[in-house]
Amino acid sequence: MSKKKVVTSGGIEVREKPLGLRIWNNRGYYVMFLPVLIFLLIMHYWPMLGVRYAFYDYKPVGAKTFVGFDHFAKMFSTPAFWTAFWNTLELSIANLVLTNVSAVVVSIFLNEMKNLFAKKTLQTVIYLPHFMSWAVVASIFSLFLSPSSTGMVNGLLRDWGILKEADKNIYFLANTTWWRPIYWFIQVWKETGWGTIIYLATLSGINPELYEAADIDGATRMQKIRFVTLPALTNTIITVLILNLAKVMNLFESVFVLYNNAVFEVSDVIATYIYRQTFAIALPNYGYSTAVGLFRSLVGCVLVLICNYASKRVRGRGIV
């Protein structure tokens, strides 16, 4: 055991020191890790023990009673839960596709821009919304789309004659037809720019000789984009998709700030469902909301493991 040979950086083979001595020699590092460990245990591992409540009735008053899988049975037979589950998948997968398609397109054409000043200015502008919180973005768009007399969109629709004298202003964010398109628009508005960073980094690494070769073959600008630029991005696109697919169950804040009780059927996601089951009803059963949360964590866990496997296959290293 302690007879193991190790090679030092000088290339000399020496016998490994005994474990006790190695631990003692590294004592300083253990002390430095202690605060991290304490926070980790309190913030992450202690709550993990709490998943046992998924099998209990646990109300703000009264004792906890063991109920087995009752909460799961109730959950799987509740239509609102399934609505939330499918909404989570639909909303976040669409987010992922839309923001990445637009980020790829924007970065390809940004890359074609020869004027460096224009390019830098545009980058500064399109990154900007990423730093605004979801609460701020929701506030901006709720004023922008507001049905009141100061809502710009409704005002313009009236000016342009699309909304007639007799029509009421459209309450976009409380309308089941409009909510999703608007949500996706806001998502694209906020995150496209930030999404381009990673693609632009890849594009800057393309060998210019490839473009020269294409020129010699008489390729047009669009053909160069199609046959040189786009293939160069494929790996990055796959990587980004895999990394983000692992997070689809995490969808929360963007919906949380934009939804309201008029549009639950198209907007409610698992996390917001858990929130309401706990904090927006008179007598919550923590057991039930923990069970829904456990389901969410488990699905998330499976997704991470699948994506980790896919990532190892595609690019030779995992995501965790």
Next chain:
Amino acid sequence: MAKEMVSKKPGDKLHVFDVVNYIVFILIGLVIIVPIWKVVVDSFNKVGVYQFMLWPNSFTLDGYKTIIGTQQLYMPFVISVVTTLLGTLLGLVLSTLGGYVLVQFDMPGRNLFAYILLFTMIFSGGMIPEYLVMRRLGLVNNWWILVVKHGMNVYNLVLMRNFFEGIPGSLYEAAKIDGCSPMGIFFKIVLPLSKAALASIGLMFSVAVWNDYSTVKIYITDPLQVNFQYKLRNMIMDGDTPITGYKVSQSTLYNAGIISAVLPFMILYPFLQKYFVKGVNIGAVKE
């Protein structure tokens, strides 16, 4: 350079493509700027109008004065500032310590530490068990929750570790031979070499704390403990407007609120953009 030379070749349809490209990007830029600029202008406008204007037609600072003068509005702002500073500090302390220990490859137990960190990225207890633990710790209805919750961030810790990994090991060894303690190496060698990473990751922490809404919504009901993002969204979208002594129009106040909520980072943004961007590249694609 070579690329530019060839693309000037005649018959390359250079002009049409470039003109269209510029027009499209001007439109994209406008789509982003128009909603933001409307908020800026409306925050200085005495009365709310739906029209887009380049400049306020009746200038007033009442919106901002109301925010500074109303406790229900300035308290959340102060809490936002304090939690952001403390959260960033705690976050940097924990992520540098953790990241540094994780690059001690000859330390017994290093892998164990790595695994217990990474496991939290795969599985979590969920919103409710977390809430119950925090309640037991007295962090419900207490703004410290924002500091504590963001301070421990495994993702940022791993970013920091990735950065430390790039510091040549010979530097550590030389320092060890000179009798430097682990702490000494940390403060005298590692941190001074990591200023860029500290700036990037520090910014990531501060943006995360400043922008947080959900944590406040879940954990805090006391109106004197909430942060500004929460107060703002509630005011605008849930009609939770404080009664003020000022005669300020709702539109002016709301828009001034939005500007106040983004102001700190918008002021810093042009100067720190490179650090913001660097944060993405340390983490994601290293190939």
